[in-house]
Amino acid sequence: MDSSLEFSRQKEDLVRTVRSLQVASQNTLQKAVPLLSSQPGLGLLKLSHVQQLSQKTTQVCRDLEDVGNLLLFRKDELAQKMTVPGTGGSSSLQWCSDGSLYVCGDNGPYVHLLNSHGRPSQAFYCCDDGLFLPDGVTMTRFGTIAVTDIAEGVVRIYSPNSQPPWIKVGGNFKSPRGIAVDGSGRFLVAEYAAGSVQAFYVDRAYRVHGGKKVSGLRGPQQICATPEGGFAVSEECGDVKLFTSNLKPSGSLSEKYRHTFGNPAGICADPEGNILVADVQKRNVTLFPPTGSSICIVSKGLCKPEGITCSPFGLLYVADSGENCVKVYKYRARPYYSVTSPRRSGEASSPTAMS
Template sequence: MDYTLETSQQKEKLLKTIYTLQLKSISTLQTASPLLRGQRGMGMVTQQQVHELAGKAKNLCGDLDNIKNLLHYCQDDLVQQIPNPTGNRYGGVSGIHCSLDGSIYVTAESAPWVHVLNSRGQTLQSLPCQQTRKESSTFLPEDVTLTRRGMVAVADMMNGAIWVFNPHTTLPRGEWIKIRKVGSPRGIGVDSTGKILVADYAQGQVHSFALDHAFRILNIHSVSDLQGPRYVSPAPNGGFVVSEECGDVKVFMSSHKLLCSLSSKYGHQFGNPAGVCVDVDGSILVADEQRRTVHLFPENGAPICLVSTGLRRPTGVACSSFGHLFVADTGENCVKVFKYHVKAPYSPINPA
């Protein structure tokens, strides 16, 4: 059968099914509503029938959510492959962050650099990770993010420190400022209130704190009892999402109380969860280093495998407001760009 004809028939059948459900539900509502409001009792409707109908309706709503999500997203749509700006001298790319304007910030294993790329993968700027006032002292960034003021912040696991690059100094090229000592910072992010989030791998904690204009630390809070936290990302509810090595992905509220774990909420089994990010729709995206996949966990519906093939060792992930997914593939030492939205959910150029 011709593929176009087959697809057209499938579309027609799906639309007819949804339209039939819509008509039947409206008809039943128009009949039942005045009877249930205007008379005593339930007529001949039994409690068991109500219970069964509620269960079927819940399952049907779940099926419709899944259909909506499967129409909304696409799988394994690789559109670009960006080589590591550092080259092959150091280890593979590991940390990645995408800003609102589409700029990409990349770190690599054992490389004392943060590279800033445009959306096409061209290098805009390279920041050497070096203490300006101590020319021989370099550090190795594990992960990268942007503060609310637009400054680059990195986690330095080797020295147990957080660094922020301040371009507004008397020095011509800016200056890295050491913010605080942390046990073993591995992942870094910024929550919706502007607080810096740090995944402390060895201590099993996530720290959050604010910075004032003089780079002083304010309002430190910590979440404990995590199993090897690796990457951390802000959550839609004002909290954060953190991946645990060889474990789970957990979502915390702004009060730092556990909201849920993705494995229990969605019945999903992780191998070795690594990079996490949250898109503009509030969906959580997780790279699984062991299974070599990236899954999307929507607010409603079942998990969706966005990338099922072509990854060797996915670590960091980031998504743009233009509907693109950036995966730091450490195994192939490059950033792979996938289109995962059928249509971009938001465009800063034309928000409408």
């Protein structure tokens, strides 16, 4: 459905709901008048009248949230297309605070660094005992990068002062794919074959401690930390599961938003708490706000969206492995300037934002 037609429909629904609420309020007020007199009893007011008003109020609040989200977010606004070196596809991204971008996937034994203008600036050669293909990439709290190697079943951290520069950490994993680091510096690794997520810390000596594990997932692919300290993980041909900071299940996006996924893959969260999911089968990207309904912010122009990441300046980066490129979208109407008050819009724009 065209976005303008969809927005018009939602406005019409909102007007109808407000009018229904007005009628229900007037009826309830009229029946509550006897309560204001000295006569005993509840007059003509019944519990069903109050419940009806409560339901109308709840619905109009939902509609207001949906309209507010439509004003906050843009749809299908492609700003830039970055070509990734190599001949294969790209499936994992990591945005950096200086506007640069790490890219890896099936485009060879490299992790490519693109500058804020989308041009290649550095390539990290993936070799220790032999060549390996990195599947997922993330940034550690020490400012270096870590990758997963699904073929060998290991996690590696890049250390430029070591020989070889890629150091294995955490022992063996069962088909590690997605990798992320949360706000406390804890590693989160999605094990595809095992259907689990391993969480652990790595110190400066590359020693692992505080390991914990979540099981019972169905083909976990990508994973991302959420602002409240938990994490979200996408399941192949399934769902996106949510977990708290202590690794307890807290529901799923399909249940919360009544959304049907095809093949959810790339996933990321912005400082506002919005969770964005790339669906390979449906070839789109959907945003799930903290309140309100989900919004499809990229509905066309994607071939095989596998990895995504976003910046706090309203930019969404999509690794389209079908075209071996990274597509950059403006997904927020106005960039916010404070992660402590994310719903307030600021005038400041990103130094890498494109007009």
